[in-house]
Amino acid sequence: PQQGPLDITTEFGRLYVKPNEICVIPQGIRFSVALEGPSRGYILEVYDGHFRLPDLGPIGANGLANPRDFLTPTAHFEDRSVDGYRIVSKFQGALFVATQNHSPFDVVGWHGNYVPYKYDLARFMVINSVSFDHCDPSIFTVLTCPSNRPGTAIADFVVFPPRWSVQEHTFRPPYYHRNCMSEFMGLIFGRYEAKEGGFLPGGASLHSMMTPHGPDHRCFEGASNAELKPERIADGTQAFMFESSLSMAVTRWGEETCQKLDARYYECWQALEKHFHL
Numbered sequence: 001p002q003q004g005p006l007d008i009t010t011e012f013g014r015l016y017v018k019p020n021e022i023c024v025i026p027q028g029i030r031f032s033v034a035l036e037g038p039s040r041g042y043i044l045e046v047y048d049g050h051f052r053l054p055d056l057g058p059i060g061a062n063g064l065a066n067p068r069d070f071l072t073p074t075a076h077f078e079d080r081s082v083d084g085y086r087i088v089s090k091f092q093g094a095l096f097v098a099t100q101n102h103s104p105f106d107v108v109g110w111h112g113n114y115v116p117y118k119y120d121l122a123r124f125m126v127i128n129s130v131s132f133d134h135c136d137p138s139i140f141t142v143l144t145c146p147s148n149r150p151g152t153a154i155a156d157f158v159v160f161p162p163r164w165s166v167q168e169h170t171f172r173p174p175y176y177h178r179n180c181m182s183e184f185m186g187l188i189f190g191r192y193e194a195k196e197g198g199f200l201p202g203g204a205s206l207h208s209m210m211t212p213h214g215p216d217h218r219c220f221e222g223a224s225n226a227e228l229k230p231e232r233i234a235d236g237t238q239a240f241m242f243e244s245s246l247s248m249a250v251t252r253w254g255e256e257t258c259q260k261l262d263a264r265y266y267e268c269w270q271a272l273e274k275h276f277h278l
């Protein structure tokens, strides 16, 4: 959720998920979502594999998102007769409806680990360079859904949390780049350092694979001239990225119907100047 909490009921119990928390519901689990008012957020559905914590490599035993901070529901059931209870299932890309005369949330107990869970992004332990250079944003991976090609993800969920920035001799914001992943970015709240202007909470950007992108002109000028002292960045901000080795298609709704496409987005780079001095 980006705006308003989600009051989620699942066959395993209930999850109350507030903005800056995320919720993962594995395939095939029945759930319903109750809202308390205006609501908005971001959904990522993977069609292959499951999300898990990334391998920590030399980071070692703990760090990034720690297992202890993932919360699963306690068993909860209701014995409720309901005429025409509608169950909506997605199968092969289409939605199907079945009706029954009782609540599906009548599972009395459960064991195992194929369960829905939630996680508070504020609990993420941030790792970064304390010497020089801008790290690959993979250091900010909360969860990954690996593909069967090693090192390549069906999807990574990456956050850009509040943190200290201390690198020396470095252009600290994201570098200008083209890469082999599709990057869908969203903003829960605050201002993303590389696009303080046009990128608003609830909005999204998509940089498809091998499409060049990077900070806007204002960010470039600011960071190029800033004194490199230790500095807090992203306080009051939560930006994130869904990154995939697959392509993401834009629907007609996203491109036209919603009338929210920023056709002038590219202009954020137009003022960048050439800085070669012979």
Ligand SMILES: O=C(O)Cc1cc(O)ccc1O
Binding pocket: 135, 136, 137, 173, 174, 175, 183, 194, 213, 214, 241
């Ligand atoms: O494009 C972006 O803003 C996301 C991003 C951030 C970063 O720090 C490095 C690479 C990257 O793709």
Ligand SMILES: [Fe+2]
Binding pocket: 177, 183, 207, 213
């Ligand atoms: Fe990027």
